[in-house]
Amino acid sequence: MVVDAHTHIFPPQVLAERQAFLEGEPAFAAIYANPKAPMVDGPGLIAAMDQGGVDISWALGFPWVKAEHARLHNDYLAQAVAQSRGRLRGLGCVHPPAPWALAEARRCLEMGLAGLGELAFYDSDLDLDSLAPLCALCAQAGKPLLLHTNEPVGHRYPGKSPMSLTTLYELIRRHPATKLVLAHMGGGIFLYSLLKREVRESLQNVWLDTAAGPFLYGPRAYALACEFLGPRKLLLGSDYPLLPVSRYRQELEQADLGPEELGQVLGQAALELIP
């Protein structure tokens, strides 16, 4: 069973006229104003899954600033899931500081979406105050919250936010009951599991996904994440259409994981989180 825990689909309206969605949406513009930045809808994703041998994908939303964009996208996620014959799990998304964020997040879960994600702060550090009610909502519902994270150091790229591991760690500490999935290898926070005190325990309810990993880390990073957190905590995530799953399978093969570990990363761990 192969589960891709990090993909992005957009409503057909956004694919058809992405220019119309740029105004007042700086984060969307930063990533998608370039017409070469690929986007797909639900059927487009499922076609890629068929080609790449993926059974189930988590389809994530986008943290739109405008309420009408968020609603359009979240409604589309619910519809795409309903039409997917069991192939998609949808995660609703909101812009955490928006006054409507909590109500829209609740609506997403009531519509049957499987969690929240990819929540993100692309132009500032994580805002813990606005994330708090969303973390509480997910904890109460027993559903995961998938958060964009990235390394605080190293090369720059579109979508890399000025976030700090200090703030991320504080978020984790404040919400031990929330199942947090940290995208893009958690910005490297798992490496601090080597500390003798506190961190390993604090990361009990934290998962990582591999999204964009081939652009960021050598394959050894996947083996270390499995070793430090346990293989049930690392999820294959492709960030499709950024990269196809085949690219990750190549890198995971080079990571020298055992067959049991590899099975967890490729799908079993994600299935436990969202059946």
Ligand SMILES: [Zn+2]
């Ligand atoms: Zn991301």
